[in-house]
Amino acid sequence: MSQLNPIAAPFTTAPVDWNAIRADFPLIAGHDLIYFDNAASSQKPKVLLEAMENMVTTSYANVHRGVHRLSQQATDQYEAARKTVAKFINAADEAEVVFTGGTTDSINTLAFSFGEAHIQPGDEILLSGMEHHANIVPWQLMAERKGAHIKVIPVLENGSLDLEALDALMGPKTKLLSLVWVSNSLGTVNPIPYLIQKAHAYGIPVMVDAAQAAPHMPIDVQAIDCDFLAFSAHKMCGPTGLGVLYGKRHLFEPLPPYRGGGDMIDRVRFEKTTFQGLPFRFEAGTPHILGAVAFASVLSYLSNIGMQQIEARERQLSNSFRQQLQLNFPEVNAIGTAADSVSVVSFLVQGRHPMDVGVLLDNQNIAVRTGHHCCQPLMERFGIPGTVRASLAFYNTEEEIERFFVALRKTIQLLR
Amino acid sequence: MSQLNPIAAPFTTAPVDWNAIRADFPLIAGHDLIYFDNAASSQKPKVLLEAMENMVTTSYANVHRGVHRLSQQATDQYEAARKTVAKFINAADEAEVVFTGGTTDSINTLAFSFGEAHIQPGDEILLSGMEHHANIVPWQLMAERKGAHIKVIPVLENGSLDLEALDALMGPKTKLLSLVWVSNSLGTVNPIPYLIQKAHAYGIPVMVDAAQAAPHMPIDVQAIDCDFLAFSAHKMCGPTGLGVLYGKRHLFEPLPPYRGGGDMIDRVRFEKTTFQGLPFRFEAGTPHILGAVAFASVLSYLSNIGMQQIEARERQLSNSFRQQLQLNFPEVNAIGTAADSVSVVSFLVQGRHPMDVGVLLDNQNIAVRTGHHCCQPLMERFGIPGTVRASLAFYNTEEEIERFFVALRKTIQLLR
Amino acid sequence: MNSSIDETVEQLEADFAMFDSWEEKYEYVMDLGRNLNWPDHLEQREDLLIQGCQSKVWLDHEMQENKIIFYAASEALIVKGLVAMLLNIYSNRSPEEILRLQPDFLDRIGLSQHLSPTRSNGLHSMLATIKRIALAYYTG
C-alpha cells in the first residue's frame, strides 16, 4: 500500500479471489495470451459490456435537454456516473468532475483555458523530464501562442525526479506545475503530496497527470490537495473515448471554455454569448453518455475489489517481476529503478534493440510494448531509443510472470 | 430521394422490411414508447453492442504503437473503420477522415486550427441564422481571440435561407462559410451544393455541419465539393463520444493541430516538437477505439438497408406527419415550412407553451423534444421561446404517427 | 389565519392521493397555474429571472413580520402550477419553517421528477433560491 495516500478508504480485509476475477475479463479468460501491455490500455470486464447493453436496451436518449422520461432517465444515469467518479477520487463536489475524451483531451482543455486566463509573455509552466507527450505538447502549443516558456524538473539516473532542483525552478513567473504521478515508461511513483505542498508554498497551482495512477491506487484529490487532475477511463478497465478533468471549483470555474456548443451555454446571441458554470461549461455538445454510464459500473466493480487490494497486488506482481529480472538476467538493464514504483517494469537487453525483443516475445504470445512510450525526451535523457515495457494489472498472475521469463530467455538466445 | 445528391450509390430495388428492422433496435422493439426524439440522439441497433462485445472479447488493445498482435489487430480494425467512414461519405482518401468526439468537437477543432492558420483581425466568418450552437459558439470564441467578425445569412419566414442576401455577405474578408446542411430545429434541407458553388466562386472554403444530414441521406463529399464536413455517430445509430471531421487534404493537412499529445507527433523535444500529417495530426491521444470499430459496423448496417431507402422512408414519414398536422390541427402552427425538409417537424400549439405540450405527451408515452433545440438565435428570429419538435427515424412507423395525433388531440384538450 | 406549513403539505398530499390518473393530477396542477398571479414588475427584472433551459421562472420576495412573502411568475402552465404549489407551501412562512420542511413530499405526490436538478425547468433552482433566502434571514 502506498504511503502517498494517507487518507484512504478503510482496508477491506476479505481476501480477493484473483483467479475468479480473471474470469471477469473475456479476452484474458478466453486466450492463451499473456497481456503485459496494461499501461497502454487495459482489458475490459464484462460489467462494461453489460452496462452499455443495459442502457441501450432500456434507457438510452440524449441528456440534459429533454422533458421526456427516457431523456430524464439517461440524464439521471449520466449525472449519477459523475457522482460515482467524484466519490472514486473523493472530490468535494461532483460539479468539479468534468467528462472529457481522455487524459490527452483533459490536459489540452486545461492548457488552453488556463493559458487564456492566466498566461502572459515570459510566464513559465513547470513540467518534468519524465512526462508523457500528452503532458508536454499541449503546454508547448499554449506557450508558443502566449510567449511563455516551459521549464523542466530533471530526472535522476534511477528514474526519479531531482527534488533538489525544485527551488531553483519555482518562482514568481511559474504559473503552473503539471506533473505525472506515475510514470508510464518507468513505473516511478512521484512524491505527489510533497511536490504539491512545495508548489503551493510558492503559490503555484498543480495539475496531476494521473493516467497511470488512477488504475493502480486509491486517489484522494482532497488529501493530496491537487488543483487539477486528469485520467483516462480506458486505462482502468473502462471504455475508450472517455476521460476526466477534475479541478477545484474556485480555480476551475472562472476559466474560459475550451470548446463551444450546446449544453455549455447560458445564452447564445450572435452579439454575445454567456456560459454555464461547472461542470457543463467544459462539456460542450453531446457527451459520451454510454461511456460515462459504463465507466461508473466499472468503477463500482473496481471499488468492490478495493483499490488498496489492487494496489497491493500490482505492487507485489511488479516487484516480483523486477526482482526476478535482476536476479536471473545479468544481460538485462532495468530502466528506472526508483524505490517507489508500481505496475510498470521497463528494461533493455544489452546490445539488442527493444523492437527485436518485442517481436520475438510476440511470437511466443506475450504482449509487451516497445519503443519510446510517448516519452521521447525521457528516452533522450537516458540516451536510448526506447525500452521493452511490461506493465501488469491485477488480473495478471505469478504464473504468467514465470512463463514470461521462459520466453525472455528464449528470445535472448535467438538474438545471440 | 434528394435532388441534392446527384452522385449516389445505385438504387437498391429490393423493398425493405421496415418492421423487421424495428426488431434490430432493442429499446424500440421492447417498449410501448413512441420515440420521436431522433434528432437529439437515435436509438442503437444490436450490431453496435455486438461489435463492441466482439472487440472486447477477441481483439482489444491500444492502437498504433504496439508490435504485438493484439495491438496490430486493434489497429487494423480501427483503420478499417476509418476506411468504412471514408467510403460512406465518399472521401477521396481515408486520411481525410479524422475521428473526433462528436460534431461539436469537430467544429471546435476546425475553428481553432483554421483560426490559427488563416484569421486576421477584421476577417469574417459567414454563418447562417439557423445554426446550432455548436456551429456558432466555436466561431465566436475564435473570432473574439482573433479580432474577426461573424456574419449571418438571414432566415426567411418559411425557415429557408435568404439566398438573395448571399452576394452582399460574401467578399474578400470572408474567410470561411460554415453552414448547417439540415436544420435540427426546422428540418429544412439547405441547398448545400448551390451554396458551396456560390462560395467557391468567391474563393471561400465551406464547412458543412452534417450532424442532421448524415443520418438521413447519402453523403458524397466529392459530389457536393465541400471543403470540410462534420457529423456525430450517436445521431445515426452509432456510439456516443465519436464524431468525424472530414477535410480536403490540401486545406486540412497544413492546419496546425488543435490538441497535442501522443500519436499526433513526429518528434517531441522540449525545444521544438514536430507533427504528423493527416489523419494523426488531429487525433492526439488514445482514440475512441471501441466507438470507431462499432460505428463501422453500424455504417455497414445502414448501408445494407441503403441510405436512399432510409432517406425515402424518412421523407415519407415526416411529410405524412406534416400534412396530417396541417390538415387536422388548425390550432397548430408549423415552424419551418421550407419545400425541402427531412425527418424533423417543429410546431407550436397556439397560445400554449411547448413545454406543457411536451410534458403531457410524455405522460402518454411519447418522446418529443421541446425548447430552443440549441438554436436560440433562430428562436429569437421567430420571436418564440421554442417549439415542440418531432424528429423521425426510419424505424418509426405510420401507426406511431397516428397514435401521436390521438395523443396530441388529448393534450390540446387538457390545455384548454 | 393560514394553516401551518405541515398542514398545507398534508392537505396537498391528501388531494393528490385522491387522483386516479395522471390526467387528474395535471388538471389540478394546471388549474393552480391558471390562478397564479404576480406583480407586473417580475417579468421585467432580469435579476429576478431563474433561467432554466426549458422555461423561465422569476422569483421575488419581501419580509413581513418575520414571514417571507414570495412572488413568482412563469411561462409554461404546468410550471406555473408547480410554482403556485410551491408558493402555497413556502410563502408567508418564517425562515425556520422553510428550512425545517423536508422536500420529500414531492416524491410522495409523484411530481418530484419536475424538480430534479437535472430538469432544467427552473423549479429546482427556484426551490434552492427559496431556501437560500430563508437561510440568509435565519442566520441574519
Place this chain on the structure above:
Amino acid sequence: MNSSIDETVEQLEADFAMFDSWEEKYEYVMDLGRNLNWPDHLEQREDLLIQGCQSKVWLDHEMQENKIIFYAASEALIVKGLVAMLLNIYSNRSPEEILRLQPDFLDRIGLSQHLSPTRSNGLHSMLATIKRIALAYYTG
C-alpha cells in the same frame, strides 16, 4: 549475372516454405540482418531517414545502367533482416521490374504483418519510397 526479380522472389518463397517453425523463419531473417552492410554516410543523413515510431530506416539509391541500386540501414535486427530481404529483391533492378512486381509475396511468406501501413517500423514507408523512386525514373 543476377537472377531476375521473379526468380529471386520464387527462391525466397521456396526458402520460407521449408521452415517448420516461427523460430526458423526469424533466425533466417535475423541472419540476413546480421549480414547487411551499408555505406557510412547513411546514418548521418537526416534526409535519408524514413521515420517509423518503432525503429529507424535509412534509404539511399543510385542509378547505374538503367538499374536502381538501393542502400539501406536500420537499427533493429529483424527490421535489418527484412530490409536486406527487400534489397535482395528490389535493388539492382530496372524501374519497370520494380513497378511490375506485386508485393503479395510478403503474404505468402507470412511476414506481411511487418510491412502493413499500420506498423510504424519504417518498412512500409521504405517499400513505398522504393516504388516512388522507380516511378520517378520510369516516367522520366
